Amino acid sequence: MLKKILSTMLFVAAASQATAQTASPAGAKVYIISPADGAVVTSPVTVTFGLKGMGVAPAGTDRANTGHHHLLVDAKALPAAGQPMGGEVIHFGGGQTETTLELAPGKHSLQLIMGDMAHVPHNPIVASEKITITVK
Template identity: 35%
Template sequence: MQEELPRRAFITSTAIGIAAIAGCTQSDSEGTNSDNSAPADDNETTTSEEPSVPEDANITLSVPTAADLDGLQSPLMAFFDAENFTVEPAGEPTDGAGHFHVMVDTSQVEPGETIPNDDQHLHFGDGAEHTVLDLEPGEHELTLQMGDGEHTALPLVDTQTVTVEERAAVSLDAPQDGDVVSTDETITFKPVVDNFVIEQAGELTQNAGHHHLLVNTDPVSTGTVIPSDDQHIHFGNGTEMPEIDASELGAGEYELIIQIANGVHEAYPLTTDPITITIEE
């Protein structure tokens, strides 16, 4: 039975970069790593005395299945929850508090050791409670583990096995690379989306999101909130064929990309190939 995603609408300020989606690092194949203050040496672990953890504390990792699709498609969202434990940004360790980490296809870290910072150990030192994961099709083991303010592993762990059926993809039928249009025309974009649902902004729904038009700029890193400005045009109404008046751009040559983001505008690694069009008076 498919499970609907809980209706949650919180925005996390994740700044995720590749090898670095919410400051952070983002792996093309593994997902979001949102902590600037993780251990400098990715391969070094140290042992220290971790802060105390309440006996009734518990954490949960959930990866709901989309109601409109058959199975999980990548990229996907994972959600974190803590009971009787405070989630706070990295910094000075505090008893009964810490932040989340996700291990992708690797085991949990021994409590008291420093959690590494690499493609398989994703840090959420900003206090984020969800992330975008970009996984290859197949079975993956995801382990959620709490760490203290200095990334010392705590004995709060939850492990889930997920099976990714397909990878989502987006391409562009129109306009075509090299097209020339006049300023009095309306440009209609015709994205072709596979294994993904286009819907209105506002809700966090698994394997669903809405279109954005990027003008003369690079795609936004996975998990990072897409800005709203002249170079990042949002179509949060859920239209499947975005339109824009050429006069809004003005005469000139433009490189255009369509990128999909989730309901709170966090970027997915779903982008069309860039095209260049010319707008003439």
């Protein structure tokens, strides 16, 4: 019984370590370079990412003050802090700083959030302002 309790405690400790939030550098900022907020565009839409105060590194890279981009399209809220981001975001684990999206006509919101080597949002969270675009 004691062996099972110790095993469970080790598993819980490992799981909490795996999802610990990486500190973000003071003043770090992620933003969408283009399209601009309020832009009227045609699909496909090229979205260019900007970042200040930290570097971009591929997922799995353990380097201080770095992370990789995640894009939210038409999301109601940011992903939960302290756990890896899942299907609610588009992952750019290769360190990409631009993407092209096929979007249906209408209004769409776009927002960036940085994730650490394990796709967990930094602490404090480094997220862009949410912008709105209209696809013709």
